[in-house]
Amino acid sequence: MPVKWEDSKYSNKAKKFLAKDPMKFPLLTLLDGAVRSGKTLNIIQKIPQIFDAIGNDYLKVFSGYSKNTVRNNVLIELKPFIENYLGGSLKANTSSGEMEIILWGKKYPCLIVGGGEADSVASIQGGTWDFWYANELPQHHYSFYNMALSRLTPANARAFADSNPESSNHWLYQEKIKPYLENNLDVKAVFEYWHFTMQDNANLSETFINNQNKLYSGAFKARKIDGLWVVADGLVYDTFNTSKHVIAKDILLKKIDENLISEYFLGIDWGWNHPTACLLLGVDKSGTYYLFDELYSQKIEADIVVDWINEKQQEYGRYFSFANCDNARPEQNDKLRKSTNLIIYEEKPRIEDSISLVRGLINYDKLLISDACTATLNEFSTYRYPSESEQTKYYSGGSADLPIKINDDCMDALRYAIFKHLTTFSR
Numbered sequence: 001m002p003v004k005w006e007d008s009k010y011s012n013k014a015k016k017f018l019a020k021d022p023m024k025f026p027l028l029t030l031l032d033g034a035v036r037s038g039k040t041l042n043i044i045q046k047i048p049q050i051f052d053a054i055g056n057d058y059l060k061v062f063s064g065y066s067k068n069t070v071r072n073n074v075l076i077e078l079k080p081f082i083e084n085y086l087g088g089s090l091k092a093n094t095s096s097g098e099m100e101i102i103l104w105g106k107k108y109p110c111l112i113v114g115g116g117e118a119d120s121v122a123s124i125q126g127g128t129w130d131f132w133y134a135n136e137l138p139q140h141h142y143s144f145y146n147m148a149l150s151r152l153t154p155a156n157a158r159a160f161a162d163s164n165p166e167s168s169n170h171w172l173y174q175e176k177i178k179p180y181l182e183n184n185l186d187v188k189a190v191f192e193y194w195h196f197t198m199q200d201n202a203n204l205s206e207t208f209i210n211n212q213n214k215l216y217s218g219a220f221k222a223r224k225i226d227g228l229w230v231v232a233d234g235l236v237y238d239t240f241n242t243s244k245h246v247i248a249k250d251i252l253l254k255k256i257d258e259n260l261i262s263e264y265f266l267g268i269d270w271g272w273n274h275p276t277a278c279l280l281l282g283v284d285k286s287g288t289y290y291l292f293d294e295l296y297s298q299k300i301e302a303d304i305v306v307d308w309i310n311e312k313q314q315e316y317g318r319y320f321s322f323a324n325c326d327n328a329r330p331e332q333n334d335k336l337r338k339s340t341n342l343i344i345y346e347e348k349p350r351i352e353d354s355i356s357l358v359r360g361l362i363n364y365d366k367l368l369i370s371d372a373c374t375a376t377l378n379e380f381s382t383y384r385y386p387s388e389s390e391q392t393k394y395y396s397g398g399s400a401d402l403p404i405k406i407n408d409d410c411m412d413a414l415r416y417a418i419f420k421h422l423t424t425f426s427r
């Protein structure tokens with residue numbers, strides 16, 4: 001449901017941002033901070049005024065991790081705002097990326113682009129822009145970000161971005177936010193930083209804010225609630241709580257008997273010296289995921305996994321629909337394809353993305369693990385990010401949060417299974 005702008009309430013910070021003359025902003029302005037703090041909607045609300053101030057000589061670009069995220073996070077609010085409240089029009093073709101906004105008699109040619117992949121930069125080479133809105137800027141590839149800034153050559157060009165905090169090793173923090181906070185005048189000449197907390201969004205209820213507070217702990221609380229750029233440390237699934245998220249095997253068997261589980265599927269992480277982990281999951285109608293069973297062993301061939309899957313289908317009296325497997329062992333995946341009735345996917349999700357999906361399920365108590373799955377439970381209690389002093393030892397060179405790659409076999413299999421089901425089947 002789009003926002004009812006006539007009911008909007010404004011904090012002092014929002015008022016200050018909205019009242020500022022668009023031309024008084026420097027080249028790039030970042031709104032960062034807590035989740036739900038109003039960053040995106042403040043920019044959306046400001047866009048008509050910014051367009052009017054900049055004029056329509058050049059292209060205006062909207063980017064996000066992908067074109068779809070721009071549509072889901074931005075256009076979904078911008079279009080009704082422009083059409084229903086300002087009497088303009090917004091026509092977008094999200095597959096080609098072409099978009100045209102008409103406002104107060106002026107036509108603005110726009111482009112929607114995804115900036116999250118290493119090759120995204122190819123889509124924006126050449127051309128001059130006078131406006132860029134980067135939704136969730138830290139999710140953009142560094143090369144895309146640099147290319148985008150270099151497109152903004154007209155003197156009146158302006159860029160606005162929003163973001164949730166990430167690691168303090170992220171390029172955005174290192175290159176812009178940190179020097180800004182340290183009063184670096186070169187950075188301040190081209191960059192302005194607006195920090196929002198949930199208190200800066202006057203449209204949120206106290207209950208909502210209190211509930212959000214309960215969802216996070218540790219470094220993720222610091223980021224999502226306090227809006228701070230900190231290195232993720234400690235356990236990856238730090239809100240996993242054995243008293244809430246572990247379920248007795250016989251209760252699970254009862255759910256199966258009572259037909260409460262609507263679909264069964266697997267995640268597989270192949271190993272040899274490292275163990276192979278094969279996890280059997282199910283989901284019920286409310287969207288709660290259950291881990292029923294695990295196969296966890298070193299030095300096992302695909303045949304053993306095939307036998308295990310077929311035996312488990314017999315044991316539970318249910319057919320399993322698919323397995324999403326580690327793509328590093330295509331020949332093993334072929335064996336599964338030939339010798340089981342399952343659809344075999346080989347889709348390796350980005351570690352950060354799939355961890356955040358799993359973390360979301362845990363935070364909403366929508367992932368329950370059978371007490372029989374001891375290897376998985378063991379990994380839940382040890383799977384962690386490197387500490388500050390271990391960073392150099394494990395540092396991968398990127399700016400992403402990556403857990404230490406030890407004892408992560410079940411954690412990987414779990415990510416593969418849940419990512420595939422959540423992104424493909426549960427919409």
Ligand SMILES: Nc1ncnc2c1ncn2[C@@H]1O[C@H](COP(=O)(O)OP(=O)(O)OP(=O)(O)O)[C@@H](O)[C@H]1O
Nearest residue numbers: 003008009034035036037038039040041042164203
């Ligand atoms: N001007 C406004 N009028 C009415 N509601 C608003 C307004 N601004 C924000 N909200 C409400 O607050 C919610 C969060 O706002 P918004 O999506 O802009 O936050 P955000 O900081 O971008 O969040 P996230 O970090 O999750 O992307 C909106 O979904 C809406 O319900």
Ligand SMILES: [Mg+2]
Nearest residue numbers: 039040073162
């Ligand atoms: Mg947002």
